[in-house]
Amino acid sequence: MLMPPRSRSRRTLKKVGERNNASDVPNLKRSRGRPMKRASELKPHSSIQRQQEKLIRENMMAEMADTRQPYQLSDLEALPVELLQQIFFWSLEVNMPRASPHIANVLSNPSIYSALVSFAYFDPDGESPVEMQLFLPAQYWQVNLEDKIRLQQGVLSCRWCTLAFLKSSMRTLSHLQMTQAWHREKKAEAELNIPEQPKERRIPQVANPTLLSLAPLPQSAANTEELESHFLAKLQPPANGDLLSIGVDLLAIDQNPRRSTNIIGPTGDGNYLPRIMQWNSVVDKNKQLHKTVHRGVSILATRALPDHILEGKPTWTESQLELLMLLRQGARFVSTGEGRLEFSADVLYEGMASAIKTQNSKALLVLLELHFASMQASDRTLMMQPPPPAHTPAQRYLARPFTSPIPLSLFHLACAQPYPASSQLMSLLIREGIDSIPLDDVVLTTWAVRNNADEVARFLLQHMEGSHDYGLARGLTLFVNGMLSWRRRGEYPFPEMTFTNQIGYVFEGSGVRA
Known part of the structure; x- marks a missing residue:
């Protein structure tokens, strides 16, 4: 049953009185609200608060500074x-x-x-x-x-x-070596006991007429200009005065393998080369002085390459690559027997992987040349080294044996790059690491079949099939420093030049072939 709505009525005095004492009922009034605060008691504005906090903080810091002891030098x-x-x-x-x-x-x-x-x-x-x-x-x-x-x-x-600082230091380094070379040459000529008369006997004879004016030893080691000319310390610019850029056009070389490159490697400020040339003095039976350019002496005697020089992180830049090339050139002319160039082979391969991922053929070329120069196995090591992987006993090394061969993973990484960059990268890797290629590798076979129209791919496929008869004499290899054996030049799609020549390095006077 529905109940009628309850009417809401105003509270009566009686109900109010039930909550209060009966004596208070007659005097009940509406109580006043909370009294307002005085102006001085009100919360200040936020901007004023911030100013006050800043002032307090400054006062605290000033007090701390007053109490802090002054810094005492050790x-x-x-x-x-x-x-x-x-x-x-x-x-x-x-x-x-x-x-x-x-x-x-x-x-x-x-x-x-x-x-x-x-x-x-x-x-x-x-x-x-x-x-x-x-x-x-x-x-x-x-x-x-x-x-x-x-x-x-x-x-x-x-x-x-930095690269710029090293280049600026090469003038001083060159002068240090030229001064010592001057004293060595002066001492050597004095020991030859060349008579004072006739004077013509003291004028050096040279086989190369272009060096005739440079052969006489300067009178003083303080004459910097004459020292630079005598010791061939500077790269002479071309007739037009413009130095060519560093690097190579790999595509142009692939299209014309016999093309000679006229490319200048890295030099210091003022075109100082990373070496000076030392003269050798002898006399014949008539006491006539003869001179020949003997060997190069490094002015940037590099013996160590830290990891960050080789790893190419995050990617290879022109300045990073030029710094590596400059140090590599300095190491080339260090006297043999004074220790090998120290660096990590694993980091070198990381640098190669970085170059392959960015399809930087020039960086890969520079690193492969360094690998060839630094990783060759000695005769004793060669006798203890196992044959190339996946090769039959009848097969042989087609490149120089290395203490740390080119990893197969780099070939796989090159295959993963788009064509035609993959062909250029594979061409470089084959010239240095052909002995690292197994005859039954699926990844390499797939790449070669997919790009069968490419000359490098066809060479790789024929090599893995074992259908190549290289016809090499005993003791000869197919590749040396990236260059084909003279018996097979013109037959295969590879440049007929070494890595060193292809880069444009100065190598005369290093005591080794390019």
Whole structure:
């Protein structure tokens, strides 16, 4: 049953009284609201609050500054600047500037950087005088080989050691070597006991007429211009005065394998080459002086390549590649028997992979040339080395045996690149790592069949089928430094030049073939 709606009535005094004392009922009134605050008690505006907080914070910081003890220099930092710099040069510890901001400020100077580079890359002969003023503000001392390698690794890891800085340092490095070469040549000629008369006997005879004016030893080691000409320290620009760019046109070479390249490798500021040429002096039975250009002497004696120089991260840039090429050239003219170039083979292959992923054929070419020069197995190692993978006993090495052969994974990575870039990359890899190719690899076979119209692909397919008869004599290989054997030139789709020639490196005087 529905109930009638309940009417809502106003509260009566009686109901109110039930909640209150009966005595309060007659005096019940509506109570006043909460009283308003005075203006001084109101919360200030947000902008005023921020100003007050800022003022409080500044006052607190000022009080803290007043109570904070002043920075006390350590015993090392308190030394005179000149003494602190000499300690740095004696230790050759490139991490020393990171010890404190004060030491970093004392040691952060271009003249100090230049002295470090000279210590790291100058190779003295141990007998001839050294121009010590070129090391200022450092006092020169001869660094042993172990410390030199450590110093090179440290210097190349410093932020200030850029390609531009190394190029600017090559003038000093070249002058250091030219001065020593001048003293060696002067001593050698004095030991020949050439008579003063007739004077014609003291005028050197040379086989190459173009070197006749350069052959006489300058009268003084202080004449820089004559030293540079005599020791062939600079790259002479072409007649038009324009130096050609670094690098090669791989596509043009592939189209015309016999084309000769006229490309200049990296040089320093003022066109200083990474080596000087040393002269050899002899006399005949008539006491007539004869001279020949003997060998190159490195002015940038590179013995170590840190990982970041080789890995090409995030990708290879022109400046990164040119720095590597410059250091490679310096290592080329280091005297043999003074230790191998130190670097990580795994990092070298990472750099190759980076070049392949970005289809940078020039970077891959430079790295393969470095691999050939540094990874060749010695005769003793060769005797203990197993035959190439997946080869039958009747087969042989088609390239020089290497202590660390080109990984097969690089070939697979090249196959994954779009055509025609994959063909150029594969051509380079085959010229250095043909012995790393198994005869039954599915990835390589698939790539060769898919691109059967390409000459490199057809060569690879025939090689894997075993249908090639290279006809090589005993002891000969198909590729040496990327160049085909003379018996097979013109038959296969590869440039008839070495990696060294293809890059455009200066190699005369290194004591090895290009």
